[in-house]
Amino acid sequence: MKTNTLLAGLLMTATAFTSLSHADEIKRIALPNSNFPISLAVAVPAQTELLFVSGLLADLHDPQAPKDSFAAYGDTATQTTSILNKLKGVLHSQGLDLGDVIQLRVFLVGDPAKGGKLDFAGLQQGYTPF
Template sequence: MTKTALLLGALMSLSTLTAQADTLKRVDPPGSTFPISQLVSVPAGAALTFVSGTLPDVADPKAPAQTIAAYGDTETQARSVLKKIQAALHGQGLTLGDVVQLRVFLVGDPAKGGKLDFAGLQAAYTEFFATADQPKKPTRTALQVVALPLPGALVEIEAIAAKAP
């Protein structure tokens, strides 16, 4: 084998390793089918995009302003927020498939005895993540807060997206 052939082979191997190292790695929770990743590894050099906390749009303009009735239940609000995040990412050439982390803030729903509506969040979330069209899953934290800065809002979500080089 010539030195040129050896060098070419080594360069091709290095190219393959570099391509593999430049991809995001998503790991599911062990033994779980829950639609989140337990961890996501982002390679060096990846471009990160941080999406500020996003609140819902009005769902029922006929309802009294700044009420839960105006913005809808947790599911309706989560869907609204995820659509807004999707649009913001699209404006940057990204998709929800590029999201590596979500942080979800939920206000307890008075209709649920003041408890957060996790089922409502999940119903909206699973329309956008871990689907046939968009199978990628971010890491996610969901927690209950006392209030959000928008009266009537039950949901605020912030996101981090990453695009490998």
């Protein structure tokens, strides 16, 4: 059985603001009754410079596992943590941090260990260290 794992199953892209002078002007609207770290909405003032980060994939987690397998890259939580660490590196190189991210687009594929279903709980778990 051939399966495409999207080189691990998780891909993230991000948009961050880069003008620190506008940091206080960004309006973040929290999700109602939630402490989830992602906002319901974000308003960014005009004339703010934006940084678009290209797609990032998880690093190899188990080099002994078959190439391009889920085992090679870890479960969804492991992949999420790997990608967020890479994203932090990109942001830090530009004088930014994860708090500057105003949009994060995540692409998931089904996890064979979950019957081919998306592991949204694993995605959320991967945010825990951050």
